[in-house]
Structure formats: C-alpha cells, structure tokens
Amino acid sequence: MSSELEPRGGQELPDTTGAGDPVPDPGLPVHDPRITDVDERAAKRAERQVATMFGLATLFLIAFVVVYIAVPKDATFAGVGGSNLALGASLGVALLLIGAGLVQWARRLMDNHEVVEERHSAASSPADRTAAIGALRQGAAESQIGRRKVLVRALAGALTLLGVPVIILLGDLGPLPGTALEHTIWRRGTRVVNDVTFRPLRPEDIHLGAIVNAVPASIVDLPEGRARNNALAKAAVFLVRMEEGDIHSLPSRRSWGVSGILCFSKICTHVGCVVNLWEQLTHQLLCPCHQSTFDLSNNGRVVFGPAARSLPQLPIMVDSEGFLVAQSDFPQPVGPSFWERG
Ligand code: FES
CATH class of the missing domain: 1.20.58 (Methane Monooxygenase Hydroxylase; Chain G, domain 1)
Known part of the structure; x- marks a missing residue:
C-alpha cells in the first residue's frame, strides 16, 4: 500500500498538517501566565x-x-x-x-511558553546520501585498501593479536573459579578445630543451639601469609547443633552430621560476606550484608534474600579418637556462585 506520508527513500516530505493522523492534534493548552x-x-x-x-x-x-x-x-x-x-x-x-x-x-x-517541535523525517536527503557514499568511496580509493592486500592482511593479523595482551592481562584478575573456588584444604580425616584456639573439637564441645566457628586443623601447617589467608578465607566453617528431629536432611546428606551437629561454610553464596547471625529458634542464619537467610535445618536452603544457592555443607564424622573430622572436601564450591548462573 502506498502512502503520501511515507518518507522512505526521502522522496516525499512528511505531512505536518495532521490531516491523516488517527488521533486529532489537541493543540496547546491556553498559556497561564505566572x-x-x-x-x-x-x-x-x-x-x-x-x-x-x-x-x-x-x-x-x-x-x-x-x-x-x-x-x-x-x-x-x-x-x-x-x-x-x-x-x-x-x-x-x-x-x-x-x-x-x-x-x-x-x-x-525563565520563559515558560509551551512550544511544539514537529518531528521530521530522520532520513537524509538523497543528495546527502549520495555525497556520503561518494566520500566513502573516495576515502577507500585514496587509502589504496583495494590495491595493498599485503598490508590489509598484515593489519588484520596485528589486530587479531591485539586481543592477546588483553586475555593475558585478565590473568591478573586472579585464578580461574574452577581451580580457586571449587576446592578448599578440607580433606577426609581433617580435624575440625576451634578458629581461635585451634583446639580439636569433640561432639560434646558443641552444645544444643550453639554455633561454633571452626577451621581445618591443617591450616596451622601453612606458613603465615597470603596463601594461608586465602586458604582460611575459603575453608572457614561453623558447627551448629540442633535437635536431630528438627533436621530435614536430603537423603544423600543423612550421614553428613554427627548427633545433630552439622557443619556449613561461613562464606555467603551471594557475594561472600561472613554469615554469622544465628536465629536459634528458627534454625536460620542471616547474612548481615544483604540479609540472605539460610535454613540450616533444611540443608542450608535459601529462604530469603539475594543468595542464589544453599550454604555449602561440609560432611563430618567422628574419628577413632572421638574428634570431629571432615568426611571429604566440600562437595560443592564455597562462596559466591556467579559462575553457575545462566
Ligand atoms: S553477601 Fe550475603 S547476602 Fe549478600
């Protein structure tokens, strides 16, 4: 269907009379002077x-x-x-x-008279477009791109490799999540020790309703410094003891606790703050940064807030000397879960 108003090709000037508009132009209201x-x-x-x-x-x-x-x-x-x-x-x-x-x-x-600015066609005039295309062609001819194929290929190679330094510099942002965040220094048999005294913990040290901050015993074997701090930042946990009847573990997690004692990562899965506000009656743990709330009696599930996944749980057991030890490393990455989001 052809139309007089159609500006395509810049052949027709737009109709500014409003005669063909589906909604009549109401015009400006009467100006009310101040x-x-x-x-x-x-x-x-x-x-x-x-x-x-x-x-x-x-x-x-x-x-x-x-x-x-x-x-x-x-x-x-x-x-x-x-x-x-x-x-x-x-x-x-x-x-x-x-x-x-x-x-x-x-x-x-300042002047507050209402004004109307008519909308005009966005297309350039045919003369402008012809001039622009001519300028482009002239530029291409003067640069001799068509004739200097060797130079063009050399430039393409250089521009392609220009991305390499960028990729190399990305390495300075830190290790890849796969190597840095999916593993901690927890191993099968690693004792769970108090995070201040480094004293190994027994089940009887964790009272009902209590929450105790802990770290792996192997942390003291690492030399003081950055590596130790990094390991500590990922491996920090807390132990919590609840009535066994209050715990609703997934079938695969039923053997991850000891007499109502469960062990979870202390690192929030939102952006990595330390979660430590324990609400004993509801079994919920609150992150003070953005109020993500985790239900520890229900596998660390998120019940409120921006965290996207449950608080990782560390499977624990008791060793032959009666101390709490890890069954393995964390089965899932600790900390923020940005790499898991689709
Ligand atoms: S870091 Fe815990 S809710 Fe944001």
Whole structure:
C-alpha cells in the first residue's frame, strides 16, 4: 500500500498538517501566565531571592575553603570528626542553595511558553546520501585498501593479536573459579578445630543451639601469609547443633552430621560476606550484608534474600579418637556462585 506520508527513500516530505493522523492534534493548552510574568515587582523580588541563594552559596563555598585550611583534621565535634562535619555541611548547603536557586530561576523567571517541535523525517536527503557514499568511496580509493592486500592482511593479523595482551592481562584478575573456588584444604580425616584456639573439637564441645566457628586443623601447617589467608578465607566453617528431629536432611546428606551437629561454610553464596547471625529458634542464619537467610535445618536452603544457592555443607564424622573430622572436601564450591548462573 502506498502512502503520501511515507518518507522512505526521502522522496516525499512528511505531512505536518495532521490531516491523516488517527488521533486529532489537541493543540496547546491556553498559556497561564505566572505572577512574575505580569508583575514586574514580583519578578524583581524573585530575582533578588535567587541572587540571595547564589550569594549565600558563595559564602558557604568560601567557608568550605576556610574550614579546610583552618580546622585541624583530628578535631572532633559531638564525637564525630569536626573537620569532616564542617566540610560536608558547608559544601552540602552550598550545593543545595545553588540547586534551589537554579530551580527557582527556571520556574519563576525563565520563559515558560509551551512550544511544539514537529518531528521530521530522520532520513537524509538523497543528495546527502549520495555525497556520503561518494566520500566513502573516495576515502577507500585514496587509502589504496583495494590495491595493498599485503598490508590489509598484515593489519588484520596485528589486530587479531591485539586481543592477546588483553586475555593475558585478565590473568591478573586472579585464578580461574574452577581451580580457586571449587576446592578448599578440607580433606577426609581433617580435624575440625576451634578458629581461635585451634583446639580439636569433640561432639560434646558443641552444645544444643550453639554455633561454633571452626577451621581445618591443617591450616596451622601453612606458613603465615597470603596463601594461608586465602586458604582460611575459603575453608572457614561453623558447627551448629540442633535437635536431630528438627533436621530435614536430603537423603544423600543423612550421614553428613554427627548427633545433630552439622557443619556449613561461613562464606555467603551471594557475594561472600561472613554469615554469622544465628536465629536459634528458627534454625536460620542471616547474612548481615544483604540479609540472605539460610535454613540450616533444611540443608542450608535459601529462604530469603539475594543468595542464589544453599550454604555449602561440609560432611563430618567422628574419628577413632572421638574428634570431629571432615568426611571429604566440600562437595560443592564455597562462596559466591556467579559462575553457575545462566
Ligand atoms: S553477601 Fe550475603 S547476602 Fe549478600
């Protein structure tokens, strides 16, 4: 179906009469003048108010500079940093006054007549398009791209390899998730020890309703430093003891606990904060960062918040000397689960 209004090809100018519009143009409402439009004294008064705001803003900015130079950095006021307080207050008030002045200027003094800007065809005219294509062709001819095939191929090779440094630099972002996050230093038989005293824990050390922070005993074998801190950051766990009847473990996890004692990763699966707010009655553990809440009596399942997966559980058992030990490493990665999201 052809139409006179169709701008395709730039052959027809758009109809701006509105004659063919499905909805009639209602036109502009009657302009309602403001008091400052009709009363010169009101306009002057508004002008003085705006000028006063800008003048006060100037004074507060000068005060900011004076405070910065004159107030000692360690000065305190009502228990907070006096310098920071004065700097923030002076700058904040100055910005507020400038903003308020601009708003008042625009609302009360600037021209507020409604205008209509007609929409025009976005297509360039045929002459402009012909000129643009001609310029492109001329540029290609002058650069001799068509004739210098060797140069083109060499450039293509160089540009392809340009991505290699980028990929290499990505290595500085850290190890791949597969190697860094899927494994911890927990192994079968690793004793669970108190995270402060490093004393091996027995089931009787974990009281009903209690939660105890723990680490693998093998952490003390690592030399102090970055490697140890990294290992500790991933392997940190807590033990919690609940009534056995309150625990609803998956069939595959029924043997992962000892007399109502379960062991979970301390690292939130959202973005890695330490989860440590224990609600004994509901068996829920809250992450203080973004309120992800995990039900420890139900396999660490997420019951609230942004975390996308359950808190990883470490299978534990008791060794021949009566100490709590791991059955294996964590069966699933600990920490944030960004690499698992589709
Ligand atoms: S890090 Fe725990 S909820 Fe965000």
